[in-house]
Amino acid sequence: xxxxxxxxxxxxxxxxxxxxxxxxxxxxxxxxxxxxxxxxxxxxxxxxxxxxxxxxxxxxxxxxxxxxxxxxxxxxxxxxxxxxxxxxxxxxxxxxxxxxxxxxxxxxxxxxxxxxxxxxxxxxxxxxxxxxxxxxxxxxxxxxxxxxxxxxxxxxxxxxxxxxxxxxxxxxxxxxxxxxxxxxxxxxxxxxxxxxxxxxxxxxxxxxxxxxxxxxxxxxxxxxxxxxxxxxxxxxxxxxxxxxxxxxxxxxxxxxxxxxxxxxxxxxxxxxxxxxxxxxxxxxxxxxxxxxxxxxxxxxxxxxxxxxxxxxxxxxxxxxxxxxxxxxxxxxxxxxxxxxxxxxxxxxxxxxxxxxxxxxxxxxx
Amino acid sequence: xxxxxxxxxxxxxxxxxxxxxxxxxxxxxxxxxxxxxxxxxxxxxxxxxxxxxxxxxxxxxxxxxxxxxxxxxxxxxxxxxxxxxxxxxxxxxxxxxxxxxxxxxxxxxxxxxxxxxxxxxxxxxxxxxxxxxxxxxxxxxxxxxxxxxxxxxxxxxxxxxxxxxxxxxxxxxxxxxxxxxxxxxxxxxxxxxxxxxxxxxxxxxxxxxxxxxxxxxxxxxxxxxxxxxxxxxxxxxxxxxxxxxxxxxxxxxxxxxxxxxxxxxxxxxxxxxxxxxxxxxxxxxxxxxxxxxxxxxxxxxxxxxxxxxxxxxxxxxxxxxxxxxxxxxxxxxxxxxxxxxxxxxxxxxxxxxxxxxxxxxxxxxxxxxxxxxxxxxxxxxxxxxxxxxxxxxxxxxxxxxxxxxxx
Numbered sequence: 056x057x058x059x060x061x062x063x064x065x066x067x068x069x070x071x072x073x074x075x076x077x078x079x080x081x082x083x084x085x086x087x088x089x090x091x092x093x094x095x096x097x098x099x100x101x102x103x104x105x106x107x108x109x110x111x112x113x114x115x116x117x118x119x120x121x122x123x124x125x126x127x128x129x130x131x132x133x134x135x136x137x138x139x140x141x142x143x144x145x146x147x148x149x150x151x152x153x154x155x156x157x158x159x160x161x162x163x164x165x166x167x168x169x170x171x172x173x174x175x176x177x178x179x180x181x182x183x184x185x186x187x188x189x190x191x192x193x194x195x196x197x198x199x200x201x202x203x204x205x206x207x208x209x210x211x212x213x214x215x216x217x218x219x220x221x222x223x224x225x226x227x228x229x230x231x232x233x234x235x236x237x238x239x240x241x242x243x244x245x246x247x248x249x250x251x252x253x254x255x256x257x258x259x260x261x262x263x264x265x266x267x268x269x270x271x272x273x274x275x276x277x278x279x280x281x282x283x284x285x286x287x288x289x290x291x292x293x294x295x296x297x298x299x300x301x302x303x304x305x306x307x308x309x310x311x312x313x314x315x316x317x318x319x320x321x322x323x324x325x326x327x328x329x330x331x332x333x334x335x336x337x338x339x340x341x342x343x344x345x346x347x348x349x350x351x352x353x354x355x356x357x358x359x360x361x362x363x364x365x366x367x368x369x370x371x372x373x374x375x376x377x378x379x380x381x382x383x384x385x386x387x388x389x390x391x392x393x394x395x396x397x398x399x400x401x402x403x404x405x406x407x408x409x410x411x412x413x414x415x416x417x418x419x420x
Numbered sequence: 421x422x423x424x425x426x427x428x429x430x431x432x433x434x435x436x437x438x439x440x441x442x443x444x445x446x447x448x449x450x451x452x453x454x455x456x457x458x459x460x461x462x463x464x465x466x467x468x469x470x471x472x473x474x475x476x477x478x479x480x481x482x483x484x485x486x487x488x489x490x491x492x493x494x495x496x497x498x499x500x501x502x503x504x505x506x507x508x509x510x511x512x513x514x515x516x517x518x519x520x521x522x523x524x525x526x527x528x529x530x531x532x533x534x535x536x537x538x539x540x541x542x543x544x545x546x547x548x549x550x551x552x553x554x555x556x557x558x559x560x561x562x563x564x565x566x567x568x569x570x571x572x573x574x575x576x577x578x579x580x581x582x583x584x585x586x587x588x589x590x591x592x593x594x595x596x597x598x599x600x601x602x603x604x605x606x607x608x609x610x611x612x613x614x615x616x617x618x619x620x621x622x623x624x625x626x627x628x629x630x631x632x633x634x635x636x637x638x639x640x641x642x643x644x645x646x647x648x649x650x651x652x653x654x655x656x657x658x659x660x661x662x663x664x665x666x667x668x669x670x671x672x673x674x675x676x677x678x679x680x681x682x683x684x685x686x687x688x689x690x691x692x693x694x695x696x697x698x699x700x701x702x703x704x705x706x707x708x709x710x711x712x713x714x715x716x717x718x719x720x721x722x723x724x725x726x727x728x729x730x731x732x733x734x735x736x737x738x739x740x741x742x743x744x745x746x747x748x749x750x751x752x753x754x755x756x757x758x759x760x761x762x763x764x765x766x767x768x769x770x771x772x773x774x775x776x777x778x779x780x781x782x783x784x785x786x787x788x789x790x791x792x793x794x795x796x797x798x799x800x801x802x803x804x805x806x807x808x809x810x811x812x813x814x815x816x817x818x819x820x821x822x823x824x825x826x827x
Contacts, residue, residue, distance in 0.1 A: 058628055061625070061627040064625070065625060162458065167458035167459070168462045168463055168466065169462060169463060169647050169648060169651070169676055171651065171679065175659075176655075179659070262660075333624045336624055336625050337624055337625070337648070337651065338651040338680065339648065341458075341648055342458055342459075343458075343459060347623075347624075379627070382628035382629070386617075386618055387618070387619045387620075387629045388590050388618045388620045389620075390623070391620065
C-alpha cells in the first residue's frame with residue numbers, strides 16, 4: 056500500500072509537468088520537446104537560488120516559476136511565432152532544436168557535475184491503510200463534485216433541480232469520468248486492503264513526509280487552479296476558443312497573441328514548478344534532467360488525450376501509480392516498460408487517449 | 421569556364437587532403453582523455469582531468485616525449501557506452517594513445533582499440549570483463565570490481581552479518597562489483613541475500629526500490645549505484661529511519677554522498693577503495709605537480725593519481741620504444757611497469773634511466789604498478805576501508821584480501 060503513496064507522489068509531480076506540456080500542445084499545436092529542458096532549467100535556477108542565494112525553497116520555486124514563465128513567453132514570441140504557420144513538423148523540429156540549445160546552455164552555465172539540493176522533506180505522518188483509503192475516497196468525491204460544478208457551470212441553473220443525480224457526474228466533460236475512475240479505484244483498493252495481505256490487512260502503518268504531501272497538494276492545487284482559470288475566467292474562455300479555432304477566434308476579436316503569451320507563461324511556469332519538485336525529490340540535479348523526464352511527460356500527455364486538463368492530470372497520476380505499484384510484482388528496472396506498455400495498450404483501445412474530448416466533439420458535430 | 425573552375429576546385433581539395441596527411445613525426449604527441457565529464461561520472465571528471473593535466477605538465481617540463489610536446493585531447497563520453505564510442509570516434513584519428521577510460525567505455529571499446537592498435541589505459545575502470553580480456557592493447561591500473569566485490573563480502577562477513585539485501589543500479593560499473601559480491605556472499609561465505617533489487621538509473625525517485633530492499637529487515641544492504649541515484653536512496657534511507665549497515669560500491673565514494681550521509685553514525689556506511697601510496701616519493705612529486713598545474717592540492721578518492729600515472733607510463737613506453745606507433749608502445753608497457761629494473765618515481769628519472777640504456781620499474785603515486793602480463797591488471801592493488809567522518813570519506817585500515825574468497 057505504501058507503493059500507492061509513492062505512485063501518487065510520482066504522478067502528482069508528473070501531473071504538474073504534463074499539464075503545462077498539454078496546455079501548450081492544445082493551444083499552440085506544438086509537441087514541445089523543449090518543455091523538458093525548461094523543466095531542467097527551472098530546477099537548476101531554483102537550486103542556485105537555494106544554495107547560493109540562501110533562499111527558502113518555496114520562494115526560490117516561485118522566483119523560478121516567474122523567470123521561466125517570462126522566458127517561455129520570450130521563446131514563444133522569438134522562436135515559435137515566426138514559424139507557427141509552417142506546420143507540425145517544422146514546429147516539432149524547432150522545439151527539438153531549442154531543446155538542444157537550452158541543454159547546451161545548462162551545461163555551459165551550470166556545468167555537468169551533480170548539484171545537491173539541501174532541502175529535507177520534513178517530519179513523517181503515519182496512518183493506517185483504511186484511513187488512507189478513506190482519504191482517497193473523500194478526495195475523489197470532493198474533486199468529482201468540484202469537477203461537476205466546473206463542467207456544468209453553464210447549465211447550473213438548469214441542473215439545480217437534479218443536483219442529487221450522480222449520473223450527471225459521468226456525463227461531465229472528461230472530468231467526471233476521470234474522477235469517477237478514481238473513486239472506483241479507491242473503492243477497490245479499500246476492499247483489497249481489508250482482504251489481502253499484500254495491501255496490509257494488518258493495518259501496518261503507512262507514512263508520508265509533510266514535504267511529499269505538500270508536493271501532491273501543490274500539484275493538485277496548480278492543476279485545479281488552471282482548470283478554474285480555463286473554465287471561469289474570460290482569458291480562460293479565450294484560451295479555449297483559440298485552441299479550438301485560432302482563425303475564428305481572431306475574427307471574433309480575441310487577442311490571440313496575448314492568449315499565446317499567457318499559454319507560454321503558464322506552461323513554462325508549470326514546467327519550472329515540476330522541475331523544483333523533482334530537484335527536491337531527487338536531492339540533486341544534473342544536466343540530463345530534462346531528457347530523462349520528457350519521454351514520460353510526452354507519454355502522460357498522449358495517454359491523457361486532448362481537450363481535458365483534468366484528464367491529463369488523471370493520466371499522469373495513473374502513470375505514476377503504474378510505475379510504482381507495479382514494483383510489487385515486477386522488478387523496478389522495468390517500471391518504464393510497464394508505463395509505456397500500459398500506454399500502448401490504452402492506445403490500441405482508445406487511440407485519442409483516455410480522456411480526450413475530441414471524439415465527443417466530433418460526434419456532437 | 422566551368423571546366424576550369426571545377427579543375428581548380430579539385431586541385432585545391434586534393435591539395436588540402438595531401439597537406440592534412442602531414443608527417444606524423446612532427447607536431448605534439450597527442451594523448452586522448454576520454455572520460456565522463458557529464459552524466460553519472462561527472463563528479464570524477466574535473467579532478468580526473470586535473471590529474472591528467474598534471475601529468476602532461478610534468479612530461480612537457482621534462483622535455484616532452486621524444487623531443488615533442490605532449491598534448492591532452494579531452495573528450496566527454498557522457499558516462500555512457502554510446503558516448504564512449506562516439507567520443508572515441510571523434511578523436512581516434514588524431515591521438516597516439518588513449519587514457520581516462522572508465523568501465524562502460526572499456527567494455528564498449530575493447531575490440532575497437534585492439535583493431536586500431538591504440539594503446540589504452542584504464543585508470544578507473546573496475547569492470548570484471550577486463551579480468552580476462554585486457555592485456556593486449558588495454559591495461560588497467562586500478563583494482564578490479566572483482567576485488568571490490570570480494571572485499572565488500574569479506575567486510576560483511578567479518579562484521580558478523582548473515583542476512584543481506586542488495587540495491588543495485590543496472591549499469592556496467594555498478595552491476596559488475598555487485599554480481600561478484602552476490603556470488604561470493606552466497607557461494608563462498610554461505611550468506612543469505614533476502615532481496616536483490618535492480619533498478620534503472622535516471623528516475624526521479626527510488627522510494628519503491630528502497631522499500632523493497634529494506635522490507636525484509638536486512639542486517640546490511642549493499643548499494644551499488646552512481647551518485648545521481650545514491651543521493652535520493654540515502655535520503656530515503658535516512659528519512660525512514662532504517663538502521664541496517666550500508667556497504668557502498670566505489671561509485672558512491674564521492675563527497676556529495678558523504679555529505680548526504682553526514683548525520684549518520686560513523687561507520688554506518690562502509691566502502692572499500694584503492695588507496696594511494698602517500699609515503700612514496702612519487703606521491704610527493706605528484707602533489708607538487710598537481711599544485712602547479714591544477715592550482716590546488718590533489719584530492720583523494722577520485723583516481724587522480726591513477727589518471728596521472730597512466731600518462732607517465734604511456735610517455736615512458738613511447739620513450740623506451742623510441743616511437744609513438746601503437747604496437748611499439750604496447751610492447752614496452754610491461755617493461756616500464758614491472759620488475760626487474762631501476763626503480764623510478766618520476767617521469768624525468770625514468771627518461772634519464774632509459775637514456776642510459778637501463779630497464780626501469782616505474783612506481784607512481786597510485787602505488788606499485790605491477791601488471792599481470794596476460795591480463796594487464798594490477799597484481800596486488802592496495803585497498804583500504806573507507807568511513808564517512810565529518811561529511812567526508814576517510815581511509816581507515818588497509819584490508820588484505822582473503823584469498824579463500826577469490827574467484
